[in-house]
Amino acid sequence: MTHLYENIALIGIGLIGSSIARDIKAHGLASKVTISSRSAATLKRAEELELGDAYVADAAEAVRDADLVIVSVPVGASEAVARQIAGSLKPGATVTDVGSTKASVIAQMQPHMPENVHFIPGHPLAGTEHSGPDAGFTGLFVGRWCILTPVSGTDAGAVARLRDFWNSLGSKVEEMDPVHHDKVLAIVSHLPHIIAYNIVGTADDLETVTESEVIKYSASGFRDFTRLASSDPTMWRDVCLHNKDAILEMLARFSEDLAYLQRAIRWGDGEKLFDLFTRTRAIRRSIIEAGQDTAAPNFGRNGAAPELKAGE
Amino acid sequence: MTHLYENIALIGIGLIGSSIARDIKAHGLASKVTISSRSAATLKRAEELELGDAYVADAAEAVRDADLVIVSVPVGASEAVARQIAGSLKPGATVTDVGSTKASVIAQMQPHMPENVHFIPGHPLAGTEHSGPDAGFTGLFVGRWCILTPVSGTDAGAVARLRDFWNSLGSKVEEMDPVHHDKVLAIVSHLPHIIAYNIVGTADDLETVTESEVIKYSASGFRDFTRLASSDPTMWRDVCLHNKDAILEMLARFSEDLAYLQRAIRWGDGEKLFDLFTRTRAIRRSIIEAGQDTAAPNFGRNGAAPELKAGE
Numbered sequence: 001m002t003h004l005y006e007n008i009a010l011i012g013i014g015l016i017g018s019s020i021a022r023d024i025k026a027h028g029l030a031s032k033v034t035i036s037s038r039s040a041a042t043l044k045r046a047e048e049l050e051l052g053d054a055y056v057a058d059a060a061e062a063v064r065d066a067d068l069v070i071v072s073v074p075v076g077a078s079e080a081v082a083r084q085i086a087g088s089l090k091p092g093a094t095v096t097d098v099g100s101t102k103a104s105v106i107a108q109m110q111p112h113m114p115e116n117v118h119f120i121p122g123h124p125l126a127g128t129e130h131s132g133p134d135a136g137f138t139g140l141f142v143g144r145w146c147i148l149t150p151v152s153g154t155d156a157g158a159v160a161r162l163r164d165f166w167n168s169l170g171s172k173v174e175e176m177d178p179v180h181h182d183k184v185l186a187i188v189s190h191l192p193h194i195i196a197y198n199i200v201g202t203a204d205d206l207e208t209v210t211e212s213e214v215i216k217y218s219a220s221g222f223r224d225f226t227r228l229a230s231s232d233p234t235m236w237r238d239v240c241l242h243n244k245d246a247i248l249e250m251l252a253r254f255s256e257d258l259a260y261l262q263r264a265i266r267w268g269d270g271e272k273l274f275d276l277f278t279r280t281r282a283i284r285r286s287i288i289e290a291g292q293d294t295a296a297p298n299f300g301r302n303g304a305a306p307e308l309k310a311g312e
Numbered sequence: 313m314t315h316l317y318e319n320i321a322l323i324g325i326g327l328i329g330s331s332i333a334r335d336i337k338a339h340g341l342a343s344k345v346t347i348s349s350r351s352a353a354t355l356k357r358a359e360e361l362e363l364g365d366a367y368v369a370d371a372a373e374a375v376r377d378a379d380l381v382i383v384s385v386p387v388g389a390s391e392a393v394a395r396q397i398a399g400s401l402k403p404g405a406t407v408t409d410v411g412s413t414k415a416s417v418i419a420q421m422q423p424h425m426p427e428n429v430h431f432i433p434g435h436p437l438a439g440t441e442h443s444g445p446d447a448g449f450t451g452l453f454v455g456r457w458c459i460l461t462p463v464s465g466t467d468a469g470a471v472a473r474l475r476d477f478w479n480s481l482g483s484k485v486e487e488m489d490p491v492h493h494d495k496v497l498a499i500v501s502h503l504p505h506i507i508a509y510n511i512v513g514t515a516d517d518l519e520t521v522t523e524s525e526v527i528k529y530s531a532s533g534f535r536d537f538t539r540l541a542s543s544d545p546t547m548w549r550d551v552c553l554h555n556k557d558a559i560l561e562m563l564a565r566f567s568e569d570l571a572y573l574q575r576a577i578r579w580g581d582g583e584k585l586f587d588l589f590t591r592t593r594a595i596r597r598s599i600i601e602a603g604q605d606t607a608a609p610n611f612g613r614n615g616a617a618p619e620l621k622a623g624e
């Protein structure tokens with residue numbers, strides 16, 4: 001059996017990198033997978049988990065024979081990785097990444113890429129609130145979107161092959177302009193995470209309500225935000241720093257809207273509140289119809305409740 | 313078998329009222345359940361679902377023989393219900409409610425309650441994003457907190473009996489000062505819902521990102537907010553209008569914190585961002601340890617993904 005890519009190098013082996021590694025292994029998608037991490041502990045853990053065929057601290061060495069290089073590091077580390085690997089890339093190799101911001105990754109990596117490799121930035125919209133090589137799992141990308149943002153002039157065959165690779169992990173692939181990607185992600189992902197981090201921080205700082213009360217009664221709504229707010233801090237710091245303009249625009253709009261809502265609450269304008277609270281219901285329905293979330297109440301968590309014993 | 317309350321009247325039969333009705337029936341907790349709703353359609357639906365033993369449009373008539381009256385209406389309708397039922401209450405009866413705000417409900421209902429009934433405000437912290445009599449289910453209250461906020465001078469025996477009733481539905485019961493209740497709920501429930509409604513509204517209003525893109529890529533974080541933002545508009549309008557002071561205080565704190573975070577993003581202060589994003593992880597851990605949320609990644613929704621077929 002021939003593979004889309006015989007040799008694959010994974011630079012960075014956290015939740016995303018290790019899920020890719022597991023899928024490649026589970027479905028025999030390459031002859032050899034070489035794993036590299038700048039953290040010795042992470043690299044050792046990847047080896048213990050038997051995620052690849054070779055484990056190499058030096059990224060330059062890891063990419064030497066690779067037909068596909070997948071960079072899965074916090075976006076702020078993209079330029080350092082590009083510098084490291086640039087001189088060792090195999091002619092004709094494809095270099096991609098999985099970063100949550102695309103314009104910044106292109107600005108960081110593109111200048112270092114040799115003429116004879118295909119640099120195709122990518123972003124699989126998949127993950128959980130957990131991080132590190134142990135958090136990955138086979139099937140993470142199934143049914144999820146992967147957005148490729150090739151720069152103009154990229155070889156169409158190389159893009160098609162990378163699309164096929166993501167399809168083989170179960171992903172649906174879209175192509176998008178990198179700047180538009182960053183705007184879309186600012187609203188569907190970055191703003192929600194920032195807001196979640198912020199509200200959890202606000203709750204943590206209260207004097208009148210204790211932290212133990214917040215925890216005890218969190219199922220009334222608050223707990224939903226704590227999931228996003230437990231995501232990897234390094235990754236999210238870098239997202240904030242590297243998609244600044246789009247995020248600041250979304251934050252400004254959010255704050256304007258919140259001021260309007262706050263004013264409606266202060267002045268008892270029930271009609272304005274009712275209108276907003278009605279309008280937002282339609283989006284939920286569309287998301288469920290699009291298969292992007294479960295229709296089960298409480299995300300299906302109610303099913304986890306222990307059985308009621310009568311009269312207890 | 314004797315019951316804690318022989319005759320129970322349920323005024324309002326939405327998600328909460330109908331779940332109580334189902335539990336009473338499932339576990340034989342009363343001799344007779346009388347259901348009342350100001351909406352003829354809802355009352356008819358309750359009868360079709362066989363939620364009680366009698367269905368009465370007039371709340372005053374419904375409460376006439378009741379030992380326990382549970383008012384489950386949007387908090388803004390509390391005073392109207394109190395006025396309606398006040399003259400028909402049975403001496404020695406207990407009147408309680410399930411409203412999400414307590415100081416306002418006490419202000420609305422207490423003045424109308426006769427001397428010879430026990431008025432004990434309550435709030436079961438349970439529910440889903442769905443509403444109406446069809447949304448209720450047996451076991452909704454299992455393992456969930458119910459907060460009672462009795463006013464001073466309330467008969468201890470009557471409070472103990474109401475605690476026993478909630479225990480028999482599977483709830484854990486706490487007593488709290490009503491004003492403190494309203495502050496606690498403002499942060500654990502009201503602010504999260506308002507923020508969720510607001511962010512969904514912001515996304516709906518964008519010009520640069522289409523609604524279909526927001527829906528398509530919503531699994532990156534946004535979808536979590538749409539669940540809370542699909543909650544009952546009437547209920548949440550009333551919550552906003554009836555817990556105004558506590559909500560405005562929490563909103564002010566949230567906005568201050570967000571301005572601080574926004575400034576850190578604008579000026580590229582990675583350290584501040586990293587500190588906040590690290591601090592918030594601990595709260596998630598505590599919530600999971602307290603049994604208030606699932607430890608499964610993505611609230612366990614990943615398990616719902618279809619199986620990956622190799623090479624597809």
